[in-house]
Amino acid sequence: MQTFKLGPYSVEPSKGTISADGLVKTIEPKAMAVLCQLQARSGQVVSQQELFDAVWPDRIFSPSSLQRVIAIIRKALNETSQSPTFLFTHPKLGYRLEVPASEIPDTANSNISQKRRLQFFVCLLIVLGVLSVFFLSTYTSPPEETTFHKLPITHGNTAEFNGKLSPQGHWLSYQSDIEASQLFLVDTADLSSTTQIQFNHAIEDYVWLNNGIIAITRAKDGSTYIEQLSNIANSANAIVKKPFGQWRHIKALQIGADNTLYFVGKTSDLMHYIAEYDLVSDQSRFLHIMGETIVEKSLAYTPYGIYFHYFDGETKHFGRVSMNSEVEILAANTPDISKLSWLDSEQGLLVSDQLNAEQYIYRNDQLQHFKLTSEAIVQHVDNYGSRLVVTQSQPDSDVVQWQRIKGVDLFEKLINSKFNDYQATSNSRGDVAYLSTRSGYPQVFLKTKQATKLLFENKGKVSFIPPLLWSDNEENIAIIIDGLVVIIDTQTYKQRPLPRITNAKQLIQWKKHNLTYLDHNGDVLNYNVESGNTEFIVNKNESLIGVDNVGNQIGIKEGVLYWGTRKLALTTHERIRYVFALEEHIAVHIERLAGSKLIFLDEMLNTLLEIKLDSNCNNVTHAEYIDGDAHWLCTQFEANDSDIYLFEQAG
Structure with a gap:
């Protein structure tokens, strides 16, 4: 047929x-x-x-x-x-x-x-x-590879990042963790000469506009500003500063036609949006809502529209906003965590894997391998003609243990490697299970007082693994791999996939033989790990995060925290990031514009302890409360040693 x-x-x-x-x-x-x-x-x-x-x-x-x-x-x-x-x-x-x-x-x-x-x-x-x-x-017939000559612009133990070229390629600019409010400039005709531009506040992102620079900056009180230097050649020109409206946490800033900025940002509802901002009218407009929790996001302005790529902790989203603002989701099998850059010389979209040192070109609705460098992660690329300025890095996130003992905060780096270590959870013995991508794909490690052991690795699959879960006897760990639940014995290291579970989205709790989980249909189910029987708890209730010892449900619905019939409403500028259902109380990680906090509540939803989280605590993954003292684990993103390179196309 x-x-x-x-x-x-x-x-x-x-x-x-x-x-x-x-x-x-x-x-x-x-x-x-x-x-x-x-x-x-x-x-x-x-x-x-x-x-x-x-x-x-x-x-x-x-x-x-x-x-x-x-x-x-x-x-x-x-x-x-x-x-x-x-x-x-x-x-x-x-x-x-x-x-x-x-x-x-x-x-x-x-x-x-x-x-x-x-x-x-x-x-x-x-x-x-x-x-x-x-x-x-x-x-068997790969396309002919483009080769480049590589010249280092920065080196050392500090992090230089976000390298960009001016519109005619005369200047190379970058940021550094040495001084958050400075931008560094290098004359491409004399690479030994570096100058600095001082802005009023810490730079979140910036773009070139003709011979000038537009920077989005953030003051210490969290307010966001747009600062513009019209001509870098004239140092007498003052930087013009004005508020950047309702927007916060600006990333992936792009400059388009007709003096329009495109970016990813948050508003007071704490949701992530792709938006545009008209520099003439000072008006902004939503283009696409991304969601609440976004692990990584990237934009690239191209002749065919604004391409976007983001990961919400479970699913990657790759698409394009057309010039008439229509959103199209693309079907290419891109890596889960990717950065996008438009390459004029290739007339294609560079897709850089952020877990492996691999790059691809997306062109004509096809994704092909493209070798730019295999030495490190390509974090950002900007280009003019055959010249590329490339930010290379080795991403690094560590697991930090925090404790509040008798009112004093103490911290210790439990997992301190040069790789991404995250999603840590602990048992009462102090054993820590955590995820890592040190081999370029997800791995599960167990750190005890005696040694660190590799429990599981998902070879060749760069798929996200949701948070780990200890059994209540603290002898086993449950993980989700592509909807399948795998049980790992921490004593023998044996792995056992659970039959009949093929659509798991998130593990909720594990009490005795009952493993409670949320599936991709939004249903909450109990699975008996001994008998293999499954029973529904509630249909279409993605808000459930636990069940207490007498069967009362604990969860979040429409911004309200509930425990049985008791409810606690948050303010309009607060959003629950994660809730930990403990024995006789709960711990809640709350995100706010003024900074995140961790609160411990009793069964009547009265506050037992409130802690303002350190600004480096990006994600709370485990929390405990005992007799007025608290213990919690954080994923902390490090200022990794990233550097700027100038690539010249060979030939």
Whole structure:
């Protein structure tokens, strides 16, 4: 079968295309294979397992892989899961493709079944052929590599970052952790000469505008300003400063046409937005809401719109805001944690993996390997012509233990490496389980008083692992890998995947044999690790974070913290980052514009202890309260040794 119809759409498996009204969309081979499987059994519910086995043979079932290609198919058919026309979801059962009756031949049912089976096998053979061609073209005939000459601009033990080139390439600029309110300039005709520009406040980000610089700065009280130096050649020019409206925590600043700034920022609701700011009218506008908790974010202004990439702690989001402000989600399989830069010389988007020293070019809806450097993480790239200014770094986050004992705060770095160590959780013996990416992919380590042991590694998969969970007997650790729950025995180091759990999103608590978790459908379930039985606790309740000893539910809903029937409302400028359900009380990490805090509450939601968190405590991952004293673990991002390099394209 070469072609089949879905309403107005014509599907051609051999070409990997879906077309209608002269518009042709290309989907990846895996998505076409799934569509062929569904079409061959149109009108029937096909289970996720059947689809996965047919298209991903010899691989462990992963719902996220299937959900991704389902989203690709729906996008090509201009429909959503909420308003389907052809592709319907049957929760916990599978998917069904509904072909209009007018397009089903009026023959006996047996003939229909036979034809559909034949259609699917022919379709599958075609898709496998396409996959073979794709594999050979991708891996046996790689594109010719671009080579560069590399010249260091900075070196030493300090962190220099955010390197950029002026519009004509005459100046190279960068920031340094030596002085947060200074910008450093290097004349590209004389690389030995460095000068500084002093701004009024700490620089969050900056861009070049003609021969001048626009910097977004933050005062000590948290207020944000836009500071502009119109011409760096004239040192007599004063820097003009004015408030930057409602915006806070500005990142990924870009300059576009018609004096428009694009950036990622927060407002008083503590949500992250992609926004634009008109320098002439001083008006800003939302372009895309990203969400509350964003691990990493990046923007790149290009001739085709503003590309964005961010990771919300569970899912990566890669897309583009067009010049007419339409948001399009792109299906390329980018690394989870990525930075974006537009390369004029390649007429493509550079995608830099932030966990591995690997880079890619996204061009013509395809992602290809691109070797810029394999020595370090490419944190930022700016370019003019064949010149690139590159910020290289080795990201470093450490695990810090804080204690408040008799009113005195003490801290100690428990995990202090030159790698990303995070999501630490402790037991009563002081053993610390934590995640690390020291090999470029997630690993689980256990640090005891005697030694540090590697418990688990997800080789070749740069997928995020949600927070770890200790069993109440403190002998086992549970982790989630692509929706699967794996139990690790901390004494024998044996691993045991739990059957029947394939769609886990977050682990909530583990009491006796019952492991409570949230799935991707928003349902909260109990799984008995001994019997393998599963029971629903509550449907569509992503707010639940725990259950106390007598069965009262603890959670967050619409900004209100509840424990059974008791409730505690927050102010409009506060947002709950995380809640830890302890035995007779709870600990709450609250994010505020004025700085984060950790509060401990009793079962009546009365405050037992309130702690203003250190500014370096980026994320609380564990908390305890005993007799008026507190203990908590933080992930702390370090000022890593990043440097600036000038790359010249060879030839």
